[in-house]
Amino acid sequence: MRSDRNASAPLGLKVAAGLGLAFLHLPILLIFLYAFTTEEKSYQFPPPGYTLQWFSVAWNRPDVWEAMGLSVRVASISTAVALVLGTLCAAAVSRTKFFGRETISLLVILPIALPGIITGIALRSAFSFVEMPFSFWTIVLGHATFCVVVIYNNAVARFRRISGSLIEASMDLGADSFQTFRYIILPNIGTALLAGGMLAFALSFDEVIVTTFTAGQQSTLPIWMLEELVRPRQRPVTNVVAMIVVLVTFLPILGAYYLTRDGDQVAGGGK
Amino acid sequence: MSTVTDTSILAGRQGPSGRLSDFFWRNPKILLLLMLTPPLLWLGIIYLGSLFALLLQSFFSIDDFSGLINYEFTLATYRQLLIPSNFDIILRTVVMAVLVTLASAVIAFPIAYYAARYAKGKWKVVFYLGVMLPLWSSYLVKIYAWKLILAKEGILTWLFAKLHLLWLLDAWLSLPVVGGSSLSISYTGTFIVFIYVWMPFMILPIQASLERVPGNLIEASADLGGTPAQTFRFVLFPLALPGIIAGSIFTFSLTLGDYIIPQIIGSSRLFIGQAVYAQQGTAGNIPLAAAFSVVPIVIMGLYLWMAKRQGAFDAL
Secondary structure (H helix, E strand, O other), X not given: OOOOOOOOOOHHHHHHHHHHHHHHXXXXXXXXXXXXXXXXXXXXXXXXXXXXXXXXXXXXXXXXXHHHHHHHHHHHHHHHHHHHHHHXXXXXHHHOOOOOHXXXXXXXXXXXXXXXXXXXXXXXXXXXXXXXXXXXXXXXXXXXXXXXXXXXXXXXXXXXXXXXXXXXHXXXXXXXXXXXXHHHHHXXXXXXXXXXXXXXXXXXXXXXXXXXXXXXOOOOHHHHHHHXXXXXXXXXXXXXXXXXXXXXXXXXXXXXXXXXXXXXXXXXXXX | OHHHHHHHOOOOOOHHHHHHHHHHHHOHHHHHHHHHHHHHHHHHHXXXXXXXXXXXXXXXXXXXXXXXXXXXXXXXXXXXXXXXXHHXXXXXXXXXXXXXXXXXXXXXXXXXXXXXXXXXXXXXXXXXXXXXXXXXXXXXXXXXXXXXXXXXXXXXXXXXXXXXXXHHHHHHHOOOOOOOOOHHHOHHHHHHHHHHHHXXXXXXXXXXXXXXXXXXXXXXXXHOOOOHHHHHHHHHHHHHHXXXXXXXXXXXXXXXXXXXXXXXXXXXOOXXXXXXXXXXXXXXXXXXXXXXXXXXXXXXXXXXXXXXHOOHHHHO
């Protein structure tokens, strides 16, 4: 006799899983509530009243805009660099077998496997060793390094699914390598790269640990947030900025999921 | 005859890009080298170079009088790690990382098991995004949310008051070690926030390993008279173990190196990350900071080596 495959889960499991998911989501929802509170001096719950005024206050804050601008620029450039490096690495690793292939995978993953503070302090001492002053580019150097892995993971998963005979067929029909890349490989890996790029952007946009070591006096949005967390001065503005950050980071994640959902491996499986 | 071979083989491609393509087709090794050079240069010079320079610094020492770095090989800096105040920092961090990892596994398992075995269609997506969104959402915002929750005037105190359980909260806070004057400045608070921030990393590897467990294996265990507890203990848990170990690599490593969470939510006693930060910043003692940062590298090295022996990497 066949047992019922659609048996529903035991109640205890349902409750435990539901509570687990609630534990993950309720704190983030609370951020949305606090963005509207009228309370300025404390984190009082329930909020004594609700207002929209902090949105306009935050909108008129030049320091928030500056930090946001810097974060967007850093994330864009880092993502672009990581796209090139990660795709090259993925193409090399997936197309051919060669000595040291495993080592390269390890090298790509290392910047994210070791604690961020180690990457940060290592970069900082290297910058001071070569007497490189802190600038926009020192932040990018750090961010691009750990963004490579996200692109690499997505691209490798997709390269595995492209059959090598497609490329050979293209070359046999007279296309050169560049035409093959443009018309055969790129359309096949495009969505994976876009998804990886979105996740890399989200990762860089949110990064704070490495950035504190490579930014000097500059302030990205996470660094601005960190200062508010350590020494709260503008609680209502921080509440609003926190809510905006949640919304901004949800978009690339949903986008990346949408782009890779029919794949055998979905983007972002490992951060 | 030579005329046959001349016509039966296609002429080489024309133009510079054509000739280049032919060249790469005949010499795939050179193409491989060209593809690998930029990423390897970047990661090798910028990342490994910096890392190596940092490790080198840990073998130097700082001159107590001038405060300058003394560039002579010595193990004195490592010896400083063993003095009680520094060793306590290491011990505290490792204990916290172990506890966070164990608690994360307990919370993550039901979510992963439900998602792997029972969630179908729409619910599969709900579970997947339900894990991915918190995992990828902003690290600082997540900490900030807990600052709101754990604050003395925050939602948790309000909840305890509504349930007439404030005495329980006060009793917990008056305990030694885990207590404190408020949840947001106690080890309990640090522990909760660590779990919240790193636990999502545990779910996906466990789910991946559970998805490979055939459903009829569980049924067979039940048919043979195993109680649910026995099935879990002797069938499900051993098969999920590689996934749990793979997930624990993340929770353990991330807790080990974090310096922001204990700085914002916790007592003033330091963790390894904070010690590194303080030594390289205000104290200006780069060699000791470097020696401190070698500790998580060594612990993670050992951990990864053990995980590999348990086959955890197949579950990643």
